Amino acid sequence: MKKITVEKLAREFSLKVIAGQSQLQKKITQSRVHRPGLEFVGHFDFFPTERVQILGKKEITYLHKLSKEERKVRIGNIVHYHPPCFIVTAGDDDLTYLTHHCVEQGIPLLVAKRSEATSEFIPRLDAYLLKELAPEIAVHGVCMNVSGIGILLRGNSGVGKSETAHTLIRRGHRLVADDIVVLKKLSQQTILGTHDEKTKEFLALRSIGLLNVVRLYGRKAFQDETRIALDIHLTRWEKDALYNELDQKFHYTDYMGVKIPSIEIQLQPGRDVAGLIEAAANNWYLKQQGYSAAEEFMRRVSEDSSE
Structure with missing residues (x-):
């Protein structure tokens, strides 16, 4: 306790x-x-x-x-x-x-x-x-606030989490924590992501070193905490490993008894991973508002076929 x-x-x-x-x-x-x-x-x-x-x-x-x-x-x-x-x-x-x-x-x-x-x-x-006083755990990853939505980026060491975070920061989004993310359970539905104080405002990039994002990009580049809405797993590209379905179903990752929607994004040279994360965050938000692009598409197809 x-x-x-x-x-x-x-x-x-x-x-x-x-x-x-x-x-x-x-x-x-x-x-x-x-x-x-x-x-x-x-x-x-x-x-x-x-x-x-x-x-x-x-x-x-x-x-x-x-x-x-x-x-x-x-x-x-x-x-x-x-x-x-x-x-x-x-x-x-x-x-x-x-x-x-x-x-x-x-x-x-x-x-x-x-x-x-x-x-x-x-x-x-x-x-x-x-x-x-909230129960907490520390996980390896990066925590970002993307368009007001808390994102936890996970993946094997060296896969490109911090580099992706840097691109997101350059696009106007905010870093919460790099390397060590502290997750706090505030309720049965809420996980808060924050830093461990020592790494506050710091982002570590291979070949570049340690960056203070506030000194480089201003206060707008960092925020102290965010409610985690999406768990995104970054993996290396594997041909034919993912399918281009109209409506990708969320899997879930359990953190201290709270299930967080989880998706996988594969990395490949030239692929706009930061853009995909932005799209995932905005699409998650629309689903919370009751909108599904796949459902609207199927409705349009159905209306065309009935004419």
Whole structure:
């Protein structure tokens, strides 16, 4: 199970630490946060104790209205479960009572910037935790964003993946990762492709060496991540190995239980492989919109024969 520390979360979101400074190495393992509501009135049957707890204006206003003794009981019931941390999004005014409980129980208490509403902060935090804690694997290949569509290029070493990626970059598409592609499973339908930080913005070309695509072609040549829509396997040319069917059926490659449509493109001198990848990406998009060129062609043939 992947984990991140409260300290890393505080640093990423510029959170102010007002209690539990010695406990910032506590681990966060759950990818969604929780706003305690029913828990304040004593209902703990489904309390997600391992999630980050968010206290917004609604929760803090409620606590302020309670008597000192009642507030002590309400908060005490929650801190008893030792969640990884509390984040207050309603400012740090008059939080002495909450600070006392967090210090006593060794729970980090953090405060977010006042400029961001709780309703905006929570989705941003959820998205960050989802990516950071997502199951991941590393695969050998190249990841590109072609016309807004995430493409994973695979193939044997030396087949021409990076060279093809370079051609695509020159045509205005974006590199995500070269050589090592990190795949993150965000849901049962979604695989995110990204880099491993060390290779960020770099493309390795045989006979040329290492290129920084951002320095060479500008910021538009690179993006940090992309949702993988197509898995394209580049192979060496074999005569009669592929058939010119009207409608090529997708095969699928399984990545951590998520099936990604997969096609094979053979390389041969003079063949516009980058153009074929562009065509594959755009054709995939049209199929998602419900359009099939083969079906339209067959309809036209059928209409001609019936006249």
